[in-house]
Amino acid sequence: MSKYQYTERDVPALLGRRGFLKVIGLCAVAVVAAGAAITKLITSRNKVILDRQAGLYADDKRLQKMKLTSSHENDVCWQVYKDMNGKPVEGEMYKLNHTHYTPRSQLAMTEAEHHV
Amino acid sequence: MNVVTFRPPQGCRGEDGPEYQGNFRKGELRGIIKINKDNCVGCDTCRKFCPVDAITGGLGSIHKIRDDACVSCGQCLSACPFGAIEQMSFVEDVLKVLDDPKKFVVAHPSPAVRVALAEEFGGQPGDLCTEQMLNAFEKAGFTVYDVNQTADQTILEEGTEFIKKVRYWCLGERSPEVNQMAHHPLPHFTSCCPGWVRNMEINFASAIPHVSTTKSPVQMGGALAKSWAAKHIWNKDPRDVVMVAVTPCTAKIYEASRPEFVDAWKWNVEHGYLPKDTPAFPDIDYSLTTRDIAELLRRKGINPLTMPKTHEVKTMEKYTGAGTIFGCSGGVMEAALRTAYAILSGEELKDPDIITVRGMNNSLVEATIPIPLKAQGGKIFELRVAVVNGALQDLHKVMKIINEDKDRWHFIEVMNCPGGCVNGGGQPLQGAGSAWLAPTTPLPVKL
Numbered sequence: 001m002s003k004y005q006y007t008e009r010d011v012p013a014l015l016g017r018r019g020f021l022k023v024i025g026l027c028a029v030a031v032v033a034a035g036a037a038i039t040k041l042i043t044s045r046n047k048v049i050l051d052r053q054a055g056l057y058a059d060d061k062r063l064q065k066m067k068l069t070s071s072h073e074n075d076v077c078w079q080v081y082k083d084m085n086g087k088p089v090e091g092e093m094y095k096l097n098h099t100h101y102t103p104r105s106q107l108a109m110t111e112a113e114h115h116v
Numbered sequence: 117m118n119v120v121t122f123r124p125p126q127g128c129r130g131e132d133g134p135e136y137q138g139n140f141r142k143g144e145l146r147g148i149i150k151i152n153k154d155n156c157v158g159c160d161t162c163r164k165f166c167p168v169d170a171i172t173g174g175l176g177s178i179h180k181i182r183d184d185a186c187v188s189c190g191q192c193l194s195a196c197p198f199g200a201i202e203q204m205s206f207v208e209d210v211l212k213v214l215d216d217p218k219k220f221v222v223a224h225p226s227p228a229v230r231v232a233l234a235e236e237f238g239g240q241p242g243d244l245c246t247e248q249m250l251n252a253f254e255k256a257g258f259t260v261y262d263v264n265q266t267a268d269q270t271i272l273e274e275g276t277e278f279i280k281k282v283r284y285w286c287l288g289e290r291s292p293e294v295n296q297m298a299h300h301p302l303p304h305f306t307s308c309c310p311g312w313v314r315n316m317e318i319n320f321a322s323a324i325p326h327v328s329t330t331k332s333p334v335q336m337g338g339a340l341a342k343s344w345a346a347k348h349i350w351n352k353d354p355r356d357v358v359m360v361a362v363t364p365c366t367a368k369i370y371e372a373s374r375p376e377f378v379d380a381w382k383w384n385v386e387h388g389y390l391p392k393d394t395p396a397f398p399d400i401d402y403s404l405t406t407r408d409i410a411e412l413l414r415r416k417g418i419n420p421l422t423m424p425k426t427h428e429v430k431t432m433e434k435y436t437g438a439g440t441i442f443g444c445s446g447g448v449m450e451a452a453l454r455t456a457y458a459i460l461s462g463e464e465l466k467d468p469d470i471i472t473v474r475g476m477n478n479s480l481v482e483a484t485i486p487i488p489l490k491a492q493g494g495k496i497f498e499l500r501v502a503v504v505n506g507a508l509q510d511l512h513k514v515m516k517i518i519n520e521d522k523d524r525w526h527f528i529e530v531m532n533c534p535g536g537c538v539n540g541g542g543q544p545l546q547g548a549g550s551a552w553l554a555p556t557t558p559l560p561v562k563l
Contacts, residue, residue, distance in 0.1 A: 011371040019296060022287030046477040048546040051242030054442045054478065055231030056538065059244055060469075061438035068436040069468045069524050070454040071271035080269065080340060082346045088276040088297075096339045096379050097273045101313065103321035104139035 119193060119407055119545065120152065128204070129373060138184040139318060145373040148188040148204045148366055149541070153178045155200035162192035162201060166533060167507035185318065187350035189311035190366035190405075190534045190541015191508070202540075203366055206389030206402040207412050213358050213401075214257045220350065221358045223250065224337050225257035226362040227267065228443030228537040229406050234441055235542065235544040236410035237421045245420060247427035252413055252420035258360070261345065264285070267451070269441040270308065275332040276528065278304050282460070286497070286526070287489075300325055303525045305367035305448040306448050308332045311532030315507055320515050330420035333442065334361045334368055334379055338399030342380030347389070349431060354384055355394070361403040364443070364540035367532065372400040405542025437468070445475025445505040445536035449529040453485060453501075462490035473529075475505035475536060479553045480514065482525075501527045506553060508535030 015023065063069065071077065086093035130137050140146050151162070151171075158176040164170075170186040173179030181192070193201040205470050213219045226303040234243035237515075250260055277297075281304055283289040284297040307313060307328040316323050332338070338361070342354040350357070361368055377399045384390040402410065413420060420543055438451035450470045472483040486495045502525045504511050517524055533539045534553045 003485060004305075013337035022130045046535070048241045049477055049539045049553075051240070052228065052538035052543075053242075053243045053474075053535065054440055056227060056443050056447070059227075059230070059246065063435070063440065069438065070433075070458060070464070071275070071436055071438045071451060072270035072455050072458060073263065073432060074436050074439070076431055077269045077272050080344050082480055084344055088273050089280065092383070093273075096343060096383060097269070097331055098334070099176060099331045099334050099376060100329065101324045101327060102141070103324060103394040104314075104318040105321055107138035109458045 118199065120199065120202040121207070121408070121411075122150075122202055123208055123261070124204055124206070139311075140183070141375055142377040143373060144369050145188075145204065146183045147181075148192055148369050149181060149186060149190055150202055151181055151192075152180050152200050152202055153180070155198060157198055157200070159197060162196050163190045164401050165195040165508065166318065167191065167311075167511070170345060179370060187311045187314040187318075187504065187532065188370045188541075191533060192541075193366070193389075193541055194539075194543070194545055195287055203405070203407075204369060205367075205408050205411075206404060207298075207408050207415075210360050210402050210404060210412060211415065218356060220352050220356050221258050221360060222261050223253040223360050223362055223409075224261050224263055224266075224400070225253070225362040225409075226263045226334065226364055226368075226443065226537060227447075228540060228543070229409070230276070231443070231538060232364060232406050232543045233410060234421060235546070236407065237419050239421060241249045241546060247425050248420045248423040250427050250433065251423040252418050253362075255418055255423070256413060256416050259350070259432075260339050260402045260430070261337055261359075262439075263333050263337055263361070263363075263434045264439035264442070265432065266340065267333040268436055269336055269340070270330055270454050271438055272331045272443075272452050273336070274306070274328050275452050277328060277330055278452060279313040279456055279459055281300050281499075282456075282499075282526070287491070291413065302326070302527075303522065304527050306330060306529045308442065308448055309530060310365065310367040310531050312368065312434075312507060314367065315532065323433050323515070323518070326518075331377075332368075332371065333361060333401075333439075335371065335399055336362075338372075338377065339383075342397075342399060343383045345432065346380075346477060354380060354390065355397060358402070359400045361400050361407045363403060364406050365403075365533075365542045366536045366541040368404075368542075369403045369535055372398065372403045405540075407544060409544060410544070414531075433559035443537040444472045445476070445531045445534075446481060446503045446529065447536060449473045449501055449503055451529065452527070453499075457485070457487055457498075461488045473501055473503055475531070477505075477535060477553045478493045479505050479509035479534065481505065499527065503527070504528065504530040505536070507532045508534065509553060551562070 120238045130142050156178045160175045163171045168185050170182050171179050230246045234245045273299040280294045281297045284294040285302045305327040338359045342357050346354040378396045380399050381396045438454050441447035487497045489497050
């Protein structure tokens with residue numbers, strides 16, 4: 001007749017069988033929770049941007065219904081050229097409405113202080 | 117979370133310094149965005165959102181912004197989870213001029229302000245409140261000159277400029293009208309975004325001939341307000357007109373301080389409308405962010421959401437759909453194409469919604485637009501365009517392609533902030549991290 005031993009054997013490893021199951025279970029819960037949180041973060045991340053863009057596109061639709069779709073349909077802008085006796089990209093209007101740029105690396109070079 | 121602001125400190129324009137300091141010219145504002153070292157915990161989030169690598173520091177150490185590299189776009193400020201990044205603000209100065217009965221104070225609100233201002237008063241992102249916003253500005257003592265209208269003006273200028281470039285460089289035309297474009301080759305870059313303009317001047321200076329010479333809508337409005345509008349619309353002395361740009365943008369604060377933007381003063385002096393010894397005044401006097409104007413309205417006890425929802429459109433407030441979509445990534449492109457198509461083909465677009473060029477939340481968009489050329493009997497011209505939606509993610513890629521292949525695109529729109537102006541650094545905060553487009557990883561990974 002065999003003799004049964006009901007106490008668990010001593011395991012040489014760090015964790016016993018039950019301990020191992022507990023740790024694995026907790027790890028699984030942590031992974032699923034973190035995954036859900038990250039997914040939520042990713043899916044809602046650009047929502048603010050898209051909502052605000054949608055607001056402006058709705059404004060665009062409202063104006064399209066009023067026959068104000070493109071910039072050349074804004075008569076006030078043409079009135080500017082009429083009042084100022086000019087044309088786009090020319091003469092006086094060029095001076096008021098256009099600009100020029102400054103290469104910054106050259107600015108830095110003219111006043112560069114090279115430390116020894 | 118609230119953004120801490122500070123008044124411009126002594127010497128922030130380099131008034132007492134040399135003509136050039138670092139890469140700043142005398143008069144240009146420096147240190148518009150700064151990290152409060154007492155509040156920085158060294159989480160390193162801001163550094164990953166900076167499009168120009170202007171922030172020094174690592175995980176656990178106090179971070180610092182290098183002014184010479186910074187384009188003042190404010191993306192770090194919106195991303196900071198601890199509210200440690202602060203913004204220069206002119207609210208006090210504007211409140212002071214509003215109390216001065218001699219001054220004619222003009223609010224100059226950008227497109228993206230009207231879909232975000234409501235958030236500061238309990239509304240939702242994207243709530244369109246144009247009428248209420250304009251009523252609130254008038255109650256606060258402003259006259260309004262809408263940037264949406266100057267955006268239309270920008271398209272008339274930039275559209276014409278671009279068409280001249282196409283006629284010179286693509287169609288081979290030579291005439292006095294288009295020969296001025298000989299020094300401005302394609303591809304054509306937009307110039308509306310002050311963050312991109314400074315970034316370009318620092319890092320991509322070889323692109324200068326390609327960038328549109330057209331001013332940004334805000335600056336064009338400043339120059340026209342103190343010349344055309346002061347004379348023909350308002351009947352005011354341009355010296356009494358105070359232009360207050362209301363923008364979603366912190367880089368506009370920098371742009372307003374650029375010393376070349378005194379064109380209205382030059383025009384008035386040249387035409388003898390002002391005496392020759394008049395001291396120079398800037399086209400835009402102050403630039404407020406959406407958060408700043410909300411603060412100003414709160415101090416005046418005005419809640420725009422309780423204002424009437426109807427507003428009679430005045431001359432200076434009239435704008436089109438093309439003007440209003442400037443605030444979205446791809447909007448400048450779409451607005452320019454609507455007008456360029458009409459001029460090149462001689463007929464209006466059947467469907468004005470050019471959805472293929474809209475940036476939405478894609479970091480780079482490419483499209484080909486077929487345009488029948490009226491001058492060549494309806495021959496189709498395939499216009500190739502690209503939209504860079506945020507300088508952080510795809511600008512370097514695009515500039516590298518341009519360096520190798522100038523013919524890849526005809527027209528490139530660049531917006532510094534992901535999503536366009538609607539997500540600018542001056543907009544109400546909506547939790548950190550919205551600036552990372554279509555992410556595959558939850559944080560922008562950059563080691």
